[in-house]
Amino acid sequence: MTQLNQSGWKPEMKALSPSGEGGYVETFTGNRALMLEEPLIFEIGGRETCGVDFVDLPLPLRGEGRGEGAGKPSQADTPLSQPSPLKERGLERATPIGLPGLSEPETIRHYTRLSRQNYAIDLGLFPLGSCTMKHNPRLNEKVARMAGFADVHPLAPHETVQGALAVIHELAHWLVTLTGMKAVAMSPKAGAHGELCGVLAIKAALQARGENRPVILVPESAHGTNPATAAFAGFRVESIPATAEGRVDVEALKAKLGPDVAGVMITNPNTCGLFERDLKTISDAVHAAGGYVYCDGANFNAIVGRVRPGDLGVDAMHINLHKTFSTPHGGGGPGSGPVVLSEALAPFAPLPFVVKRGEEFVLIEEETAGEHHGQSFGRMTAFHGQMGMFTRALAYILSHGADGLRQVAEDAVLNANYILRSLDDVLDAPFGGSGPCMHEALFTDDNLAEGFSTLDIAKGLIDEGYHPMTVYFPLVVHGAMLVEPTETESKATLDQFIGALRSVANRARQGDLALKSAPHFAPRRRLDETLAARKPVLVWKEEGAGD
């Protein structure tokens, strides 16, 4: 029988006390057990290394003539039906690109090691307010990869892609139904692109009326994309203040309405996590003044299946499929931002879109637009939108069904309120007194010890094994912490998170200096962002390759 305790460690020895900076022993490699350092591909790859085999080269590339471009020698009077070789035109690449290559095992290891330096929903609660980091169902990944969707060309003849067009049409139907709107533009590539779509539709509608209204009103609690989008589309942005209870100041908004106002952009539920209960009143006032209502639908997940924005007088709203409908965030994209439109704006929707004629699905592109859709404001992107996100979002909708979607909104709101009421004794909840929140709970850095801020709480949460909440947004409160748990977290997970945030908040209130240097246990300590911006290093350069 082998020795049971080969290490020789005995309980009475306790843990050996660590040494070195940060409380750990310096290692030769810089690794710390499962926390593995990884160099750049440029530092480990080679010019000759290749992780792809080309063993069945076509005839012209075997033996003689390799790299000569076209296989046949050219003649000065080459007829037009004969291709001419590249070198003749001096276009062939003469200098190396400088791309490192890795073999397959090296590639797998490089990216696997990098992946382990990331936090992700799959690892734990990811409570970024307004970002809706919910579980990404794996069925959706499987569906999106079916060859009939993933391996289909966007310009294939319509007759050969009826099933793909059917998916777009089916998703469009449910988006329109869930929002109570008239139509939907499917092509916008992400939320901000959807905002642009809605704002351009408003501009097109005004142009059709022969009116030039240069102003868009945006509440100060809005996402930065709202004013940026309005400005990008050529509008002047005017800000609307919030009331003390965190909602749009209706009277201030009404006072700004007039013949120069094209419309308003309102987020509902808003970025303080509150439902804009006066939205219908606002819509009516805006419409009476000749303007349009754009709703930022980033937070639609709080009300899906329970409230239809169309019933609140909204003219356009983008839906982030990567938020409400669970398509993966992918480390920053791709997103997808279909825009639902009211009857007033539907005629101005961008091209292309799918219609059903009898049993056949048809993609309306430029060529037919002139006949029937002359008011369309045009094309926003090549091809027709984020198909890979459409399949995933539709799978999500069908999986949940009518009962499940309603439960999604209810559980998202329940989870957020549970966090709000479990922590409002240690963290300042600025609008906690004005009633329940929707899908996200807002706190501020009021009540912390001198010199301690939201950032310290965020970094402390990292050491507790969580991704921090959204910080310093919205701008309407000081040191905002916006916590959105989503509906896919269990009560046990929430309870542990509440305990962790309570602990970190108490440390910040007591002035625990260790919090100022957190995180201590992440792959990196706090990073010098000032240095990064002052002397930008945006690409890798060989040492000694100049500046």
Next chain:
Amino acid sequence: MRYLPLTPADRQSMLATIGAASIDDLFVDVPADARLSGPIAGLPNHASEMAVERHFSALARQNMAASHHPFFLGAGAYKHHVPATVDHIIQRGEFLTAYTPYQPEIAQGTLQMLFEFQTQVARLFGCDVANASMYDGSTACYEAISMAGRVTKRHKALLSSGLHPHYVSVAKTMAHFTGDTLETATPALDGTDMAHLLDAVDGETACVVVQYPDILGRVEDLGPIAAKCHEKGALLVAVVTEPVALGLFKSPGEMGADIVVGEGQSLGVGLQFGGPYVGLFACKEKFVRQMPGRLCGQTVDASGKRGFVLTLSTREQHIRREKATSNICTNAGLCALAFSIHMTLLGERGLRTLAEVNHANAVAAAERLARVPGVSLATRTFFNEFTLNLPKEARPVVRALADKGVLGGVSLGRLYPGAAALANGLVVAVTEVVTPEDIETLATALEEVLA
């Protein structure tokens, strides 16, 4: 419901903690007449994984997948073989289910990958710097035009007739609303409009936009137009919709382009019926503060270790709001990762070989197809895509070929509806996935359809 962990008992206990009698109490701020009383009309209740999968399988079977047929479509989206490694890695949850790396201490994986991606793109395009990606090539193209306006303080852009018509349409949509002036033209089968562009650049031109290779597959030296632009104080924007071409061809940056944008779909991403794709955006270093989109930069952490962060965000909407360089927020992170992994597997030698195989296949196909009676080759210098002039309208020919199980190309009639001079044009893309048998099948089918 398999995605919702709360039990009825959990809900009751949580409501008690909150001090609410029922879930409806949490929705009190929704006006009563705006609350839906029942479930969404027409939507069935929740479905099993198996049932949903069956629904999609049935729809997927109604589409002709590229891998299942002789396949020759391009025109801005290309079918390449994507190594299995790529899809494996992008499905790792740490990449797939991460967010924008706003907390760099726990997002070094995404950040380092973006830094590597930026370097790969900058080198491929022959530029100093690249950003962390845009939505796609078409929106990147408009952003480049917009950026050229900011740099030059001028508002006229000349778009080459060889620029992808969808890219032109996107730019037109934006210009219509911003008031910028765009000069555009329809391509001709008998030559590019480079001579015209050289003449047309003047002191009011913000930029000239050329595609390389262009929509008909033609490749042309960008050196003269770059020099002319610089002489007039304008920028040259080059658009690359098939980055594999740069394994064999000089990069636009080497030839003097100031901003190079492109569609990165052909490496790692796949066809996906048009999206999501990945926009590539690179430029000279001196313009970096006018760039749109996210940028990843190198720095150090508190213990002196190298690390990466998102940087120069004072250009961006979440800081600058209405004064931002663009309204873009999301990039195409996961597609950028797919691009970067595929590029890493290829490396310098692999990309060169891949480009050579593409070109050789395309030359073989062009030679064979030009022997089909009545068909002539309209593109002389090309990479992996060329235009055929058919003896009749190409659109119905494409449909007839599809009936024979061959996806034979993109008709210019689809891309340029109403342009009679182009109606007989067929754009044919030939990549490494095309076999000699595929070429023969297309040629034979084309002979039959044209007979």
